[in-house]
Amino acid sequence: MVMPWLYRLKMTVKKRLRLLNKGIQKNPFDAQLKLLASQLSYELHQPEQAEAYLLEAKEVADDLEEIALRLTTLYMEQERFDQVLAWQNEEVETVVTRWNIARALSALEKTEEAVSAYQELYEDLKDNPEFLEAYVYLLREAGDVTKAREVANQYLAIVPDDVQMQTLYDSL
Numbered sequence: 001m002v003m004p005w006l007y008r009l010k011m012t013v014k015k016r017l018r019l020l021n022k023g024i025q026k027n028p029f030d031a032q033l034k035l036l037a038s039q040l041s042y043e044l045h046q047p048e049q050a051e052a053y054l055l056e057a058k059e060v061a062d063d064l065e066e067i068a069l070r071l072t073t074l075y076m077e078q079e080r081f082d083q084v085l086a087w088q089n090e091e092v093e094t095v096v097t098r099w100n101i102a103r104a105l106s107a108l109e110k111t112e113e114a115v116s117a118y119q120e121l122y123e124d125l126k127d128n129p130e131f132l133e134a135y136v137y138l139l140r141e142a143g144d145v146t147k148a149r150e151v152a153n154q155y156l157a158i159v160p161d162d163v164q165m166q167t168l169y170d171s172l
Helices: 003-008 013-026 031-043 047-060 065-077 081-085 095-107 111-125 129-142 145-158 163-171
Strands: none
Touching: 013 031, 031 047, 031 065, 047 065, 065 081, 065 095, 081 095, 095 111, 095 129, 111 129, 129 145, 129 163, 145 163
């Protein structure tokens, strides 16, 4: 893998990116180089360039999991929910990518689909307070007060000092 030696070099992120671009020019079919170039672009606060590298990597990669994760995360940060949903019909296994899709469904007020997506993720993320909190609000919006109360209780077991959630729990 390229990353370990590249990070040991005593050079700026911009110089590392220039070095990577030379590598990409020599080997335009190396998805790992493009993934790393995307990461360095992101570190340089260049999200458009980061996206461009990811889209290039998508064209040559054998495995799209890492690309899907990074693209959906980038799109979520930019509130480009429709682009996140473009991954909905892909066979993605990464839990965070699937959660990004569920959050995009929720943000686009596709409540029924979002609840279904959250239900599928529940076993994998039931110990994640951020997931549980979002799930509580989604369930409340969907009208499933019983399940919302149950999930809120789980959340409060993890984050007992969240006054806002305690208030919501008491109102359910």
